[in-house]
Amino acid sequence: MYLKNAWYVAAWSNEIGEALAERTILDTPILLYRKENGDPVAIGNLCPHRFAPLHMGRRIGDSVQCNYHGMVFGETGHCVLNPHRGGVISPAMKVAAYPLIERNGAIWIWMGEAEAADPALLPDFDCYSAPGFTTIRGMMDVAANYELIADNLLDLTHAEFLHDGALSSEAITISKLETMESGSTIWANRWCPNGEAAPVWSQIQERVMGVDPAKPIDHWLYMRWDAPGHLLLDVGITEPGNRREQGGWVFTGHHLTPISPTRTFYYWTVVRNHGLDDPEIEAFWQGSIDYAFAVQDKPMIEAQQRMIGDRHVEDLNPVAIPADLAGAKARRMLARLRAAEVKGEPRPALGGSALNELLKSAAESANPVLPVV
Amino acid sequence: MYLKNAWYVAAWSNEIGEALAERTILDTPILLYRKENGDPVAIGNLCPHRFAPLHMGRRIGDSVQCNYHGMVFGETGHCVLNPHRGGVISPAMKVAAYPLIERNGAIWIWMGEAEAADPALLPDFDCYSAPGFTTIRGMMDVAANYELIADNLLDLTHAEFLHDGALSSEAITISKLETMESGSTIWANRWCPNGEAAPVWSQIQERVMGVDPAKPIDHWLYMRWDAPGHLLLDVGITEPGNRREQGGWVFTGHHLTPISPTRTFYYWTVVRNHGLDDPEIEAFWQGSIDYAFAVQDKPMIEAQQRMIGDRHVEDLNPVAIPADLAGAKARRMLARLRAAEVKGEPRPALGGSALNELLKSAAESANPVLPVV
């Protein structure tokens, strides 16, 4: 049901410290904490003795003691101290240990077989740490399947309706949607030169760029999807013909970690190249995200889930529109990766680096041109 | 499980305006609103694209726009505008449309095949609009199967116990219960001449009729049931030998619309021929209903449902008493109509008009005589 041999965001880095934190990921109870040297640890949260949750226990050095009968588990998941008569430790006294990578402000967890953990399958989110950019982050607990959230992000035509036009414009509507696929990566891109930007940008256009918001602008929205649910929107405005970094440039990241088939941890971030120390700009982006995600997208997606119930959306014969293409491709890719995993077949690599390089160079060029595979 | 080829009350007329309203009826999400000319519309509430609820959308003229991706649906349920590239509308882009009849202050919805919608199957509730009568109305959301509520209404012997005697009297207890059946209609009638009325009537007897409440009175309680759950109680008191309209006369209507097998919209009304402009009389009837339904009947019926759980009451081998007869007849009739519907067999007509005429003339005569089929 889930893709297990994959990296999920277990938490933003700043959420995890020495305290014992619990997260249910893919229906599996996980314990998260940092060792004294700061390295994060993820092990199974259920003591193998009587299934007491370890997060109700206590730290002993870099290990964790179950608060029920006192067994101590180390970072590898093995019991390191059995306080009971004899202190004998049997091989069964262990919990799972999950490979982690901490990168770009997030703790990424590998939910499949540890031996299969492959850093090459971690999508590139280096933009989160790019010099000249700053970041805000958050997490929402959404009562919906993670693929419904990905549908929402891969089809930005909903912005015109659900977001009252604040995130859409005529220039976006008439732009051509370029859907691309390379390896297991999918893009849904729009390049909207010399038109109006979505209204959410008008303040950036005026205050940050010093440009009359009534003037035409080059506007881009490039959405990238990677399995199982990592999305990156590269979006911004710049004066016609200018380079991207001369304008207002933002990356929004969206990491969808299934709690269960009908509930999702949604980790989001906004990474911007402007107003780095400006509290008003910070409050503007925070407020925009809160409004768009929490007030508009979340209630709609949760209503969708309630209507769909325990059924699978594809089994309900939904009517398709062209804007569904990228979402449908992502669903098919995920199904293909899951099937390959079950059969033990090799899985495709992440989207070709050639394409990534092309996108990067486009980002740096004047008149960014949408690359075509 | 449900009788689909039947009229249900979707709402009281005054509950529905231009705003988008939702109701779940027979487990089916329904959208209700009025067109600009005032006519009511009922269509499926789930957009066929991604199953977003349409009631979260907006009105565009007489149509409704889904607030997720902007498809617009008209009163026939067909998509009338597809804002996506090309605007092509496929035949699958539609929601169901439900036949409606607005009559006697209620909006009646046909939940079966639209072609089968038959106004002749709508029971007669013209008394709701009778000259010389006035009306109060309400709705309760009851956490119980609708047949349990019908049981309650068809066996008024419960009044002696559950309603602390306020709705019962010795004259009612000793009266003969006449259970009649004609077509698909069932009656459970009591004619209680020259005795005491139920205490709830004493204020009417004294204030409205100017009669000492200790004096004997003619009292009638005629309950009519029609499938799937429409009940009409014709009830009142008049001085012995007087005509009905000389006394205090009330129709209480009870319309049971299943939300699910264990939850019901209960639409009720009290239609009276006295104190038409008297706020105290109005408050008296409103308070009596609130107390009898919300404080006494509803908690008991919901407790019954909790005890029965997901099981069917008939499968629990209930002990029968004679007072169950009308309720049992109604359950059997409903089962018979459902079976006929599944097999595509013709269904019996509503209760014979001859009997209705007889009841009407009885209502107008002095010494109303209980008609026998």
Add this chain to the structure above:
Amino acid sequence: MYLKNAWYVAAWSNEIGEALAERTILDTPILLYRKENGDPVAIGNLCPHRFAPLHMGRRIGDSVQCNYHGMVFGETGHCVLNPHRGGVISPAMKVAAYPLIERNGAIWIWMGEAEAADPALLPDFDCYSAPGFTTIRGMMDVAANYELIADNLLDLTHAEFLHDGALSSEAITISKLETMESGSTIWANRWCPNGEAAPVWSQIQERVMGVDPAKPIDHWLYMRWDAPGHLLLDVGITEPGNRREQGGWVFTGHHLTPISPTRTFYYWTVVRNHGLDDPEIEAFWQGSIDYAFAVQDKPMIEAQQRMIGDRHVEDLNPVAIPADLAGAKARRMLARLRAAEVKGEPRPALGGSALNELLKSAAESANPVLPVV
């Protein structure tokens, strides 16, 4: 699933009076009340007519009238008055009646066939009424299977961890756990001579016994289990070589009555031989129990249950430790008794009285010696 031919605590005696009380026991709705002569009655709570709960009804002498349609049921469960036409009472008009024994401050209910009710299967809790002792009592509604609670009580090694050491000591930790079995009774005993007591006893040692709490003491903890879930901890401290009654002596009783497979009424009592009229000592024991049970044990056991879900703990391959021995024996005994009940085989008697006598004499002797079967 449940052992039915067994005594369960239905309520503490002081919880039941003339008012109608409901309890769900082994998934079965039960009505409890006292007759005018004070004797307790337990009958089925669902009227056989339409399954209305009788506790919503009213007392008529020693009988109970259903508040829906007025049937009256006596203490034997048979209908004694049918208010409906004719008043005929059919044999089916009855609810179950449950044998009760009121003893030692509790009302014990037999949930199996009434003919099989055997007072000899009621474990001995006469210590609750022993002269020179006084009692506090309470009940907790725990969202966990009752066997998980028995596990907790039969393995006191958890005290060192879950109770922050307040209920444990080095002397307890190094003591030998004597697990014994006789008939269907199981003991898990620790005799800890001439060492420190658990910290919870220091106030008793100092205030009640007038002994410096730093001085060594004889400490005993004898836990007895009887099916289906009755536990008695005989626990206390006395100066080395002294008799038990010269020290601080407490019996804690634990009666686990399943509401459902995942919810339990937990009746507890603390019976002490000291500070009989001392409100501070009373408050100390009440506070200790509240803290240990409600703040420490209950959250842990409920967390265990949430993690285990609907599964059976034994099916999850738990890792065993020696301290599980008594709990495992109790689980096996319960399984054996259930299997015997299903097959109609005879069941073993309660633990041999010879052993009980031995324990009693040990309790009265100086240097109580742990008896071995």
